[in-house]
Each structure stands twice: as C-alpha cells, then as structure tokens.
Amino acid sequence: MSNVGIVIVSHSPDVAKGAADMVRQMVGRGVPLAWTGGNPEGGLGTSVEGILAAIDSAWSDAGVAILVDLGGAETNSEMAIEMLPAEQQRKVVICDAPVVEGAVMAATEAWGGSDLATVKRTAEELNREPD
Amino acid sequence: MQMLMNPVDARPLIESAARRVIAHAEELTRLDQAIGDGDHGLNMKRGFEAVLNELDSLDGDDTGALLIAVGKTLVMKIGGASGPLYGTLFMQLGKSWPNEPSAIGLHACVDAAVQAVAARGKSQPGQKTMLDVWVPVNALIAQGANCGAIRAKAAASAQATIPMEALRGRASFLKERSIGHMDPGARSSQLIIEAVCDVLEESE
Numbered sequence: 625m626s627n628v629g630i631v632i633v634s635h636s637p638d639v640a641k642g643a644a645d646m647v648r649q650m651v652g653r654g655v656p657l658a659w660t661g662g663n664p665e666g667g668l669g670t671s672v673e674g675i676l677a678a679i680d681s682a683w684s685d686a687g688v689a690i691l692v693d694l695g696g697a698e699t700n701s702e703m704a705i706e707m708l709p710a711e712q713q714r715k716v717v718i719c720d721a722p723v724v725e726g727a728v729m730a731a732t733e734a735w736g737g738s739d740l741a742t743v744k745r746t747a748e749e750l751n752r753e754p755d
Numbered sequence: 756m757q758m759l760m761n762p763v764d765a766r767p768l769i770e771s772a773a774r775r776v777i778a779h780a781e782e783l784t785r786l787d788q789a790i791g792d793g794d795h796g797l798n799m800k801r802g803f804e805a806v807l808n809e810l811d812s813l814d815g816d817d818t819g820a821l822l823i824a825v826g827k828t829l830v831m832k833i834g835g836a837s838g839p840l841y842g843t844l845f846m847q848l849g850k851s852w853p854n855e856p857s858a859i860g861l862h863a864c865v866d867a868a869v870q871a872v873a874a875r876g877k878s879q880p881g882q883k884t885m886l887d888v889w890v891p892v893n894a895l896i897a898q899g900a901n902c903g904a905i906r907a908k909a910a911a912s913a914q915a916t917i918p919m920e921a922l923r924g925r926a927s928f929l930k931e932r933s934i935g936h937m938d939p940g941a942r943s944s945q946l947i948i949e950a951v952c953d954v955l956e957e958s959e
Binding site: 663664665667669671672694695696703 | 832834835838876
C-alpha cells in the first residue's frame, strides 16, 4: 500500500484501540494502521518495544505518522525512531496534535494519497489558534 | 572516584545501583504519586531487575560496551519517560567511556551523558528533574572530588528539587502545586550515585 501509515501511541491500550477504531470507521482498510499502549506488564504506560512493533506493522514506503498522548509516549516514540535503520528513520514523524482527533485527521488525509509532510501538517492544524 | 581511574569491572557498580533502586521502589512510587503518575518506582524496578538478570552474561572487560548494553535494556524494560532518559544516560556513558580513565576523562564522559539526557528530555537544570542532581555532581567529578563529597552533593541536590516548580514531565501539569515535593527522578539519580560511591569506597 502506498498511503502513509498511522501509528497511535497512548498510555492506555483502551484509548489507543478506541482511537484506532474511530480511524477505521473513517477510512476502513485504506491506510496501514497500528496502535500500541500500556507498559511491558500491561499497566498504563508506553514502551519502545511496542512502538517499534507498531511502526513495523503500519509500515508504508510513503512513511508513517505517529500520534502520541502524553510526554512519555512522545519520548519513547522519539527513542523508537532513533532505533530504526537510517533509511526508515527519515520516513517516520511524530505529529504534535491531540491523539484522537489527530489520528482521524491524519488518516483521512493519508487515505487521499497525501505525502507524509502533508499528513503531519493536517494533523497539526488542530493546534493552530483560530484566526 | 580514584578507583575509576584504574581499569575496573563495572558490574559490581551496576549491580549495587540496581539493587539500591529496587530496594527503594516503594519510596520512588510515593514521590511520583505526589506529583506524577505514580509509576516511577515500579518502572525502575522492572528495568533494573532486567539489568540484574543479564549482568552475569555481559562482558565485564569492556566497560563501554557493558554500559551500552545496560542502557538498551533500560530503554526496553522501564517504559514511561524514565526508560529513554535513563537508557540514554547509560548508553551515552558507554559511548563516551574514556579509554584512559582520568578525572577529566570521566567528567567529559558524564558530561556527554548528561547533555544527551537533557536533549532527550528537552530540559535543562532548574526544571525539577534528574538533571538537577547529575549536573552539580558532574561539576564535582571534574574537580576530582572524593566519594564523600559526591555523595553529599547528590543528596543536597535532590533535596534542592523540593522547593522547585516542575517545568517538565507530568509534574509540570501541577504548576505551583509541584512545589514542596522531591522530584522522583532526582531521588533515583541520587540513589544510583550513592550506590556506586559505596562500592568505590569499599574497594579503596
């Protein structure tokens, strides 16, 4: 599939899965999608291992956009990206956007065939102050 | 720190640090419950238990490679923001470990590690984080200070985070209500530094 992939990272597996359900409702199987949430013991948290697996699962040659909730999700995602092979690193971005709304917006943009930078920008428009 | 100037098997130092963190897991959790999400103790315990489990199988002769391996385990097992932060600390210590240990070489090595943690956490000293312990401790290392002085500085630096307002991490959501509590990451950093000093002093 050539559409940009979407990865959802939340401290809560329920939130991550729920956000992914909302994305699926919008775009069906039109974009590669994966979610991860919870620490290695199944409690609330995020793990580099889980994020790497999700990136792999949602991989697309067009790249992968990651949506995160709170601090640790972002820090762990940055760490995960650095652990990827160099040629993959360039194709993975973290969107500075609310996780649920951002995931739905990003996926909808990706579904239309937009490139990675456009997908990221569209998700991040949610953060712009209204004019 | 004299001991570190000679080739040394770092495994007893790492084991001491791991056991100290694990023994204080409940205290770290209590500190984190006050101003964070309350997972620091459990997360650190999980990570350092994994380190203990693999320590015997690691090569003690190559300190740099040993520290990198420990850092990778911490990244994978701690979870939460502490995983990448402590993982980065140990991995960068390993990458920058001096071939010919000296006070200046060790200072440069710790300096690189502290800079890497600051970059990872997008943080700087004064924001109520682990950096508030590591930065002043590293300044002492540069002067060739002994373990007693370093232990005292680590303790005083962790205490000094109590009146600070948190500007990074979950605690920053509390704004001025984060004042009056010790930062859990500063406390776990103090514990690690103390545990390493204890082993170094025993062998002096």
